[in-house]
Amino acid sequence: MSNPSRAAEIAARDSYGRLLAFLSSRTHDIAMAEDALADAFAKALSHWPEHGIPQNPDAWLLTAARNKLTDNQRHQTRFPTQSEIPEGSSEHDADTTIPDERLSLLMVCAHPSIAPDIHVPLMLQTVLGMExxxxxxxxxVSPAALAKRLVRAKTKIRDAGIPFKIPDDDSLPDRSMAIFEAIYALHAHDWLDPKDAMGEEALYLADLLCRLMxxxxxxxxxxxxxxxxxSRANARIIDNQLIPTHEQDPSRWNNQLIQYGSRQLRRAYQLGSIGRFxxxxxxxxxxxxxxxxxKTDWAALNKLYFALQKIAPSAGALVAxxxxxxxxxxxxxxxxxxxxxxxxxxxxFQPLWASRAEMxxxxxENEAASRCYRKALSLTTDxxxxxxxxxxxxxxxxNSIAK
Incomplete structure (x- = not known):
């Protein structure tokens, strides 16, 4: 790759969370690690155009971040002093094996002492590097208010000494489910507003979990x-109108996402542990x-919703x-x-009245249907x-007038 700015951008997306997790697990201070990593990326943008893109950008960035931490902390026992990779030296002399500790970082973000509504923003910032x-x-929400909450959460992680490790078997299921629910919530935000691309970030995090777990x-x-x-995002809303799933044009569905999702679902079934998702x-x-x-197989859907009610009953599933x-x-x-x-x-519950109106x-029974549609509209802001x-x-x- 010949474009230094593009190389730094790709490294930020693909490696930011992994590098931050590695550094944070050793400093136990997310904010300090973020500052060091930000400084490393800034150095890359000034150094790489002149000296060329290194063969191992991750190792270069890690070394630069470690240097910054050493300068700030003067903690030789935790981060031995290392100079930046000299021009012309072999990068294999640097530490090129970076353990992937992002799962530990996600577990920290989902710690029960952290407010549940800050789990997703904390994951997005630390794992994806989003501002x-x-x-x-x-x-x-207000950027200033969110920034303050993120700082408080990171300070709590540091001051409480929350360990950067996979929790024990007793608390792992609860912490894992908190991560799943946080990612699911991010996906749900995108359902009727795909232009914000929150679903894309949710899928990135979910795919990361598949690789880590x-x-x-x-x-x-x-x-x-x-x-x-x-996969149905491009068919879900046309001309700012919601299109019910069974009325959507399948030609607008994304085959690549369908193939990926089907593959992950088959892998899940093979593990023999059925759950809500x-x-x-x-x-x-x-x-x-x-x-x-x-055609839509309504009988199959009926069985699936029955199974879902047994595991995770909800108003939406009941109406469906x-x-x-x-x-x-x-x-x-x-x-x-x-x-x-x-x-x-x-x-x-709006879907209840919309379904009633259709029936x-x-x-x-047009008069009753009209009343139900109006009731559904009164309960809708979307x-x-x-x-x-x-x-x-x-x-x-x-139709009533025509009759």
Whole structure:
């Protein structure tokens, strides 16, 4: 690669988290390691154009960061003094083997003493190297407020002496699930606003987990779920209107992401430990199968939602299964199912009313359908969903007038 700026950019994306994890695990101070690494990247941008891009950029950056830490700390026992790689010397003289300790860094970010709502921003900054102002934009918060919270979290990690290591077997499942939930939350933010590319970052982190935890079925399931969902991003919203999955144009789906997600899902199943994310990924896969079969297998989806309710019941899954009941057994039975769902989740859940409206419309009960669409609209603030519901309501009213 001949472009020094591009080489530094690629190193930042591919190696930043690995280098920061390595340095942080030795200083136990994320902020100090970040400063040293930032200084190393700045040196690279001034040194590489003149002297050429090193054969091993990671080793060069690590050496420069270690030098900065040594200058700051004067801690020879922790970081022996090393001079920058001299021009013309062999980089193999430097420490070229950098252990990948990003999983430990993720575990630190998800520590129970850190507020859950700062887990994802902390992961994005430390593992991906994203700036606080960029993260603040993604989460619709003030950059200054987020920066302060990130600093407080890093200070707490340092002062509390939170260890940079994989936790023991007793606490590993809880900490791992906190990471999974944080990445899933990042993915969910992107669902109706893919232009912010949060789903891309969620998939990057999920794929990283698959490489760091290859024997964890739920890590694989999470990556499969995000990839399969992301594969439909270009078909999900057209002209700022939400398009239901079963109405989307499969030709707009991303085959590369479908192949990746399907591969990760198969690997997860082979491990024989079924969990929530695997089932949700299987639901996505069942919808995506329409690309090959030309139809949606509602019976398969019904079984999958039944399994999901056993493991991770939710209002959304309950409404989805009631809607599938309507497709399999008719709108009257679907409405009966939705009555039962309302007793469980209450009357303030928008998808419940949208599903009700569709079933009433199928029964030609246009007045009831209209009331339900209006109720759904009153519970919605999302633009693409509002446009979809309004379109359905207008079509319903036009049909009533025509009759």
């Amino acid at each position: 606080a102002k960029t993260i603040a934009h993604l989460f619709l 290859p024997g964890n079925a739920e890590a694989l399931g999470l990556a499969a779920l995000i990839a399969l969902s992301q 695997q089932i949700e990924a299987a639901i996505e896969a069942a919808h995506i199968a329409r690309k090959d079969t030309g 299964q009631a809607a599938i009941t309507g497709r399999l057994h008719g709108p009257k039975q679907g409405l009966d199912a939705l009555e039962q769902v309302e007793q469980q989740v209450g009357s303030a 009433h419309a199928q029964l030609n 633009g693409p969903t509002i446009k979809l519901l309004n379109k359905k309501l207008l079509a319903l009213e036009a």
